[in-house]
Amino acid sequence: MMFDKTIAAIVVSAIAFVTVYAITPILIKNLEKRKLVVKDYNRIGGAMVARPGGPSILAGILVSEFVLYAFFSSVDVLAIILTTFLAFLVGLADDRKVLGGWFKPLALAATAIPIILLGAHGTHLDFPLFGSVHIPELYLALIVLMIPITGNTVNSIDVLNGVASGFMTIASFALTISLFIVHHYDIAIASLPLGFVSLAFYKYHKFPSRIFPGDSGALTLGAMYGTIAIVGHVEIIAAVALLPAVINSFLFLSSVKRIVEHRQLKSNPVEHTEDFKLKATEHKDAPVTLVRLILANGPMTEKEVGFTIFKLAIFSAALAIITAFMTGIKI
Amino acid sequence: MKGQIFVYVFIMWLMIIAGGGLLVLTIAPISIQGFGKYSEFLDSGIKAIIAIFLVVLWIFIMSKIKNWIFHKQIRN
Numbered sequence: 001m002m003f004d005k006t007i008a009a010i011v012v013s014a015i016a017f018v019t020v021y022a023i024t025p026i027l028i029k030n031l032e033k034r035k036l037v038v039k040d041y042n043r044i045g046g047a048m049v050a051r052p053g054g055p056s057i058l059a060g061i062l063v064s065e066f067v068l069y070a071f072f073s074s075v076d077v078l079a080i081i082l083t084t085f086l087a088f089l090v091g092l093a094d095d096r097k098v099l100g101g102w103f104k105p106l107a108l109a110a111t112a113i114p115i116i117l118l119g120a121h122g123t124h125l126d127f128p129l130f131g132s133v134h135i136p137e138l139y140l141a142l143i144v145l146m147i148p149i150t151g152n153t154v155n156s157i158d159v160l161n162g163v164a165s166g167f168m169t170i171a172s173f174a175l176t177i178s179l180f181i182v183h184h185y186d187i188a189i190a191s192l193p194l195g196f197v198s199l200a201f202y203k204y205h206k207f208p209s210r211i212f213p214g215d216s217g218a219l220t221l222g223a224m225y226g227t228i229a230i231v232g233h234v235e236i237i238a239a240v241a242l243l244p245a246v247i248n249s250f251l252f253l254s255s256v257k258r259i260v261e262h263r264q265l266k267s268n269p270v271e272h273t274e275d276f277k278l279k280a281t282e283h284k285d286a287p288v289t290l291v292r293l294i295l296a297n298g299p300m301t302e303k304e305v306g307f308t309i310f311k312l313a314i315f316s317a318a319l320a321i322i323t324a325f326m327t328g329i330k331i
Numbered sequence: 332m333k334g335q336i337f338v339y340v341f342i343m344w345l346m347i348i349a350g351g352g353l354l355v356l357t358i359a360p361i362s363i364q365g366f367g368k369y370s371e372f373l374d375s376g377i378k379a380i381i382a383i384f385l386v387v388l389w390i391f392i393m394s395k396i397k398n399w400i401f402h403k404q405i406r407n
Contacts, residue, residue, distance in 0.1 A: 125354075127348075127351030127352065127354065127355050128348055128351065129348065129351075129352065130351055130352040130355040130356065131355055131359070132355070132359075133354055133355050133358050133359045134359070135358070135375075135378060135382075136375075137371075137375040137379075138375060138378060138379055138382060141379075236347060236351060239347065240344055240347060243340050243343055243344065244336075244340060246343075247336075247339065247340065247343065250390075250393065250397070251397065254394055254397065288401070290336070293335075293336060293401060294333060294336065296401075297333070308333060311333075312336060312337065312340060315337055315340060316340055316344075319340070319341070319344045323344075323347075323348075326348075
């Protein structure tokens with residue numbers, strides 16, 4: 001049985017990586033041909049970049065998860081497939097037509113329905129060191145809240161070339177390691193495609209980007225991450241691995257004080273120097289964001305800011321893994 | 332500034348651990364009985380109110396810590 005799981009883990013990881021690695025260049029050409037491109041404002045000359053990359057991300061996830069489902073026929077895997085697919089549709093709708101600030105959280109809340117209908121969730125919330133709390137009714141509310149939070153949190157970190165995919169690669173592998181630590185092996189295997197899909201997409205998304213994930217890509221990654229956290233009963237660990245992105249959303253919301261899309265803002269939190277480095281804005285009404293704080297000490301290149309966010313992601317990933325070890329200990 | 336962000340992430344992590352402990356210690360022991368079929372409903376309702384209160388308190392504290400750590404940048 002252990003041998004079967006090892007084989008399944010290797011197969012789904014390879015399928016997820018190869019699918020995205022192979023499909024994304026075709027998607028880029030197709031999007032460019034159909035003029036589905038957006039301006040990269042942080043690049044000298046404002047290069048036009050293909051968007052959205054969501055379809056190739058979804059393809060990698062669906063193909064690998066269906067193969068895993070063929071191996072084990074798990075209801076948890078089915079919940080991951082359905083919720084991720086529905087979140088992709090929400091993102092794609094937002095990519096095609098700019099939707100209101102409240103639309104995405106509400107629509108993403110609805111994507112959590114398959115998790116509840118399939119019963120692919122527990123009724124306990126596990127905390128490190130202190131044990132768990134039994135909250136059967138409250139847990140349903142938590143599920144409905146979790147997917148919009150993870151989806152929009154990942155979407156909010158998609159601000160610079162390669163950041164969303166690179167960040168998700170680090171957070172996803174931290175989540176996989178944590179799932180192995182808490183002995184949830186089946187879900188750990190089901191989470192592997194998320195990390196490998198993000199890694200393969202990073203190849204094309206990293207600076208200078210050839211494609212942007214768009215809302216369809218970011219929400220797909222975020223919703224799958226949230227679903228894995230629920231079906232794997234590692235909600236707190238998942239939140240810890242996502243902390244830099246959570247902080248970004250927290251800083252943004254506490255300065256703007258309402259749910260609003262980035263594109264609706266009057267002042268951008270980041271400006272450019274003459275040599276096209278990024279610098280924090282001096283506008284009083286611009287929102288406080290993670291990137292703005294990183295740039296508070298002086299201008300940096302886009303690549304340098306991206307790597308600083310990755311360092312924060314690695315730090316949070318380490319804290320998540322420590323939290324996983326602490327979950328097995330009760331004081 | 333970069334160091335301060337790492338400190339903020341670490342404090343947020345400690346707050347999650349502490350908040351979790353508080354939830355387990357305050358919510359887990361609650362058991363409402365003697366109201367027949369409404370007992371479970373009351374039990375969940377009270378747990379939800381305490382949980383929401385703790386989440387609001389947590390956000391308030393994190394907001395204060397954020398202002399304290401990043402006060403110079405936010406003021407500017």
